[in-house]
Amino acid sequence: MSQGTLPRRLLGGLLTLAALAPSWALAATVDNLRLWAAPDHARLVFDLSSAAQANVFSLDDPRRLVIDLADTRLEADVDRLDLEGSAIRDVRTGVRHGDDLRVVLELNREVEPRHFSLAPNEQYGNRLVVDLEYPGESAVEDPIDPIEAMIRDQEIAADRAQTQARVQGQDQAAVTPAQATAKPHPKRDIIIAVDAGHGGEDPGATGPHGIREKDVVLEMARRLARKINAAEGFKAVLIRDGDYYVGLRQRTHIAREQKADFFVSLHADAFRSPRPHGSSVFALSQSGATSETAQWLAASENRSDLIGGVDGNLSLDDKDEVLRGVLLDLTMTATLNDSLTIGGQVLDRVGRVNDLHKGRVEQAGFVVLKSPDIPSLLVETGFISNPDEERRLQDSSFQNRMMDAVFGGIRAHFQRNPPPASLLAWQRDHDRSTGGDEYRIQPGDTLSEIAARHGVPVAQLRQANELNGDVIRVGQVLRIPRS
Numbered sequence: 340m341s342q343g344t345l346p347r348r349l350l351g352g353l354l355t356l357a358a359l360a361p362s363w364a365l366a367a368t369v370d371n372l373r374l375w376a377a378p379d380h381a382r383l384v385f386d387l388s389s390a391a392q393a394n395v396f397s398l399d400d401p402r403r404l405v406i407d408l409a410d411t412r413l414e415a416d417v418d419r420l421d422l423e424g425s426a427i428r429d430v431r432t433g434v435r436h437g438d439d440l441r442v443v444l445e446l447n448r449e450v451e452p453r454h455f456s457l458a459p460n461e462q463y464g465n466r467l468v469v470d471l472e473y474p475g476e477s478a479v480e481d482p483i484d485p486i487e488a489m490i491r492d493q494e495i496a497a498d499r500a501q502t503q504a505r506v507q508g509q510d511q512a513a514v515t516p517a518q519a520t521a522k523p524h525p526k527r528d529i530i531i532a533v534d535a536g537h538g539g540e541d542p543g544a545t546g547p548h549g550i551r552e553k554d555v556v557l558e559m560a561r562r563l564a565r566k567i568n569a570a571e572g573f574k575a576v577l578i579r580d581g582d583y584y585v586g587l588r589q590r591t592h593i594a595r596e597q598k599a600d601f602f603v604s605l606h607a608d609a610f611r612s613p614r615p616h617g618s619s620v621f622a623l624s625q626s627g628a629t630s631e632t633a634q635w636l637a638a639s640e641n642r643s644d645l646i647g648g649v650d651g652n653l654s655l656d657d658k659d660e661v662l663r664g665v666l667l668d669l670t671m672t673a674t675l676n677d678s679l680t681i682g683g684q685v686l687d688r689v690g691r692v693n694d695l696h697k698g699r700v701e702q703a704g705f706v707v708l709k710s711p712d713i714p715s716l717l718v719e720t721g722f723i724s725n726p727d728e729e730r731r732l733q734d735s736s737f738q739n740r741m742m743d744a745v746f747g748g749i750r751a752h753f754q755r756n757p758p759p760a761s762l763l764a765w766q767r768d769h770d771r772s773t774g775g776d777e778y779r780i781q782p783g784d785t786l787s788e789i790a791a792r793h794g795v796p797v798a799q800l801r802q803a804n805e806l807n808g809d810v811i812r813v814g815q816v817l818r819i820p821r822s
Contacts, residue, residue: 366438367391367411367465375539375583376424379476382583383427383444384540385467387411393467395454402446406454406469411440424581426450426471449474463540478585479576483597487527490760491598493810495712521784524812526762528574529753531567532594534604534707535560535577539584544609546729553582555732556605559720563605563742570750572762587706594713600758601681601749602715604707607723607732608696616728617696618741619719620686622678623709624702677714677752685716685748692740693721693731718745760812768816780815793819 371386385408392409417430429445450471457466483491535557537543543552557579564575576597578590585593594602608619682700689695696719708715720741721728731737757763773779778789786809790797800806803820811817 367408368414369408369411369440370414372415372417372420373540374420374422374425374427375581377478377579377581377583377585378480379478380470380472380583381425381427381450382539383469383471385469386415386463387465387467390456390458390465391467393454393456395452395469397450397452402449404444404446404450404452404469404471406442406444406467407435408440408442408467410438413440413442417442426473444471446471462542466540478589478593479578479597480580481576483530483574483576487525487530488598490525490527491530494758494760495598518785518787519809519811521780521782521811521813521815524765524814525760526572526765527758527760528572529601529758529761529763530574530576530597530599531749532576532578532597532599532602532713533560533564533567534590534594534602535579536604536606536707537584538579538582541584544607544723546609546723546732547613547726548729550723550729550733552607552609552723555607555723555738556720557582558733559605559738559742562738563603563746566742566746570746572766573750573753588709590707591710591713591715595710599713600753602707602710602713603745603749604705604715604717605745606717606719607721608719609722609724611724613725615696616722616725617694618689618692618721619696619701620682620689621701621703621705621708621717621719622682623675623715624704674711674714678708678716681714681749681752682716683748684751685718685745688744688747689718689741692737692744693728696722759806759815765812765814768814771816773816776819776821778817778819780811780813780817782813784811784813785809786811789817795820 367390368388369385370388373384373386375382385406391411394407394409396405397403398405413432417432420427420430422428422430426446426448427444428447431443431445433441433443435441451474452469452471454467454469457463457468459465535553537553538557539553541553543556545551560577561580564577567573567575576594576599578593579585590604591602608615679700686695686700690698705717708717721732723729723732753761753763757767768779771777778793780789786800786806787797789811790800793800799820800817803818
């Protein structure tokens, strides 16, 4: 017998055994099913033993969504799925063509389905993700009032017009005629978007005792939102108010859609070693991270989109390329300056509650901070990988004090720099006694009449009061520049 004969016989025997093995031995299996319900969508995730080809389609009368998985067996218990709050009324399963799995979702409302497969990563194996999006629904449970949204749109439009006029070298007086009669003061709320990091199938970091980042930061976000809503002149918008995933760019999209004046994202830090500790405050860096730690953290957080899918980008397609770049640069610079100012206020107060990991506001390329028109901060409330801080992060007293610090810094900034149409601006002007260099706007006033009455150019009056356009409010106090 030659040396090569035995291996060839063994190979032939193995091939024979494989041919005799039952077909299900090579099939994929659905090992688990997970469902998360959000206000505007539901996400169903199939955990698979190996990749499987999926065909997803809708049926009507009654509404159903059919999910066919080729050469797949069901090992999960579908009866354990909690369907509350989702569009799914019932789940039925069956075998199709002998080897294929069919899952039928009975629906209680209209949905727009989409699905995609995800390769294994550090946390999960192969997955099929099925999203059921609800047409016309808001991603937040308590969206901004339409009247306040309109007021914010006017402010934003005026600000952009002023910026564009400045870039193009136009006289602002030629852009807006300053003839509009003073309007009643809207006394609008200042909108703070509160973002609890991670969520759903993305747990974030996990502490040595099993505490998950997504749970800790959601509880703190809810506490922060309650504090904001209890403060006169402020309103909170929770980016997520449950255990579900929101894409990183979708988070800033929601904040922009809800006309937020400020965006704060809450996280709990982690590192390979249990020794690092302390809280950190991050603003966006335009040129990269300010330290190796910040750079590593930015890459770590941004990878969350590999778990949850990828969302769209801000569009400035209506502007030519050069103007688009200059406008974005100017807007980002102003936004970043505000972010750093507020960040300093927050960091000072957070340092009274917990040790600081770094004694300055750090800067990194976090995706959730890349909204060009909304000042934004990311607060790492502590190191969940540190056993002592993991314990503190789930303590209600610590959470309360930490959120008092975060809101205290935000509120201090807006009390000194309130948006013109806000209640805080009205209160500041209403309580203020005017001197010879100031004028309180009366019903029927126009900016051009006020300028003529005091013998100053309209453009100079605008500049002295940082007015965006010709919109003025009854009760607003204007500083009259001296000629």
